[in-house]
Amino acid sequence: MAELTYRDAVARGIAQEMTRDPDVVFLGEDVGKAGGVFKATVGLYEQFGPLRVRDTPISEQAILGAAMGAAMTGLKPIAEIMFSDFFAVCFDYIANEFAKSRYMSNGQLKCPLVVRTGNGAGSRFGAQHSQSVENWCMMIPGLKVVAPSNPRDVIGLMAAAVRDPDPVIFFEHKSLYPTKGEVPDGEIVDRLGSAAIARPGKDATILALALMVPRALLAAERLKAEHGIDCEVVDVRSLVPLDTQTILGSVARTHRLFTVEENPRLCGWGAEIVSIVADEAFYDLDGPPVRITTPHIPLPAADILEDIALPTVDRIVERVRRSMQS
């Protein structure tokens, strides 16, 4: 067991898979010699060499297209798109190409690849370098979508993503890179499609993803200490496949549902989950499900504005308390 940052966990997760399988290759802008703009891939170039860790031009379409062509023909590429906002310039590959080629070819083609990307706010980078865009990908048939919240999950889900036969979009949260967590020694391999109960509780279920998980945990501590409300926090981890059993099971125990989402409100991942709960667990609920999200706005650059845009611990506490005590 060692304490590791989320950032270092990315490099360790990739290294674990590259060591295991020579078909795993890694490409992206500034990922090699520079070690990544977020320093999440430091050491990989030195360890695996320039044939397996490849710096690319600023050509997002070429990066994802090349990853797809390599995956179709026998490699297992990990491609980095530096900021998830840049998905917008290579979205054809995500939405039209590697997501659909298996289906369109009636199973003849496969695309076992991972696209990892820096997602989310907190760096004061403004509207084009701060978005949470996991819902852009969640809605596309053929993709799998994960977003780890801690260093251990980074390694385990990275391994699961690389070993998965389908294309996986791997959202790393930029504001989590410096955070630390305990990580076991040796190989870590997790499972896609499994949520985790990050904190058990009996009064309400709070679903959260990535950066919202530590915030939900802090809010749960305060709700318990200050208001006597015992919340269960579920780290959703994997949007596709979605672990509805863990979610429905938690709602069946607590009878209340809250989602904490960094994405802007419309069509956020929580909307789909609330709809599933309404369909399948309506009579388990003792009150209306509540979504706590960023408003329907582009993100501002100024720190005081960005801070109030995202769900904060205060907002989560207040919203849950108000709903539970009404």
Added chain:
Amino acid sequence: MAKIEDRATRSKVAASGLNDDIGEEMRLRLFRSQFLLRQAEQRAFDLFLQNLVKGTSHLSLGQEAVAAGFACAMKPGDLSFCTYRGHAHTLARGVPVEKVLGELMQRDNGLMRGKGGSMHLTSAEHGVMGSYAIIGAHLPIACGAAWRAQYKGQKDVSVCFFGDGTTNIGAFHEALNFAVVWKLPVIFVCENNLYMEYTPIGDVTSVKHPAADRAAAYGLERILIDGNDADAVYRAAMAAYEKARAGGGPSLVECLTYRHSGHSRADPAKYRPEGELEKWKERDPIKIYRERLKQFGIAQSAITAIETEVQGIVDAATEACKAAPMPPLDILTTDVYADGGFAWRN
């Protein structure tokens, strides 16, 4: 045909067919391939008029020499990446006519059992790694396949066919730069048929020859060939394959050609100036090649035998497709994910 201005290309075109470097066996293959593509595409058009080909279709009538010339220069294991105008390139790799017509007719015997359609013909076992309907998307994908060959030390080459309109989209430029920088074994083949969709390519392009005139920007040789002469295509293809296999990196080949039909089934091509089609039909690649075979002393009976054989294949394929069942409804949800299904939740 469009005037070819540079001397090197003119001399190549002029010399085309006068050399006996290709040989009778390959010439007969080139003819058979072109004739088969013509017959199959014509049949697809006829079946469309009978409402048996559904959806859309983009024919390569008039452009057969490019598909045949490149396919005949390939080795088994070489990979093709095609566009939505991909019937000819798919057939040229030896994919059975029945499989292609079946897909166009959305039958269960189709290449993808009706799940892909005309614009997405794929036959991995023949090296046809998909037909892509988003302009330019497959150029980077072909780069990726070539990267795999380079990384694994495999000798196959990836070829990517696209139209003149593709040269104005970003992915074209990203792929060319990428392929040159990584020195990938990939060949980019621009079929310049003079029209984007409905608009003449010259009206919307900064240079006269949309691919060839951009080659220098990527440090590549300017290659502009007569795309209606299968010998010229075959020679250019062989040179590009040789270069790629020797580790010399990518090539960009612009083939001047002309489509005899409209952009898609919905297009009667009324935007073409009067007489243009007729002029190009005088340079019909199949007409040119029949004459070429005679020039090289190949007997008319040998040519007729090929034509009869091919017509028989296309007729038999047509009948087989008409008799084939529609796909079963349960394939609607198969092969979304690798487990064979479409489950997104537990």
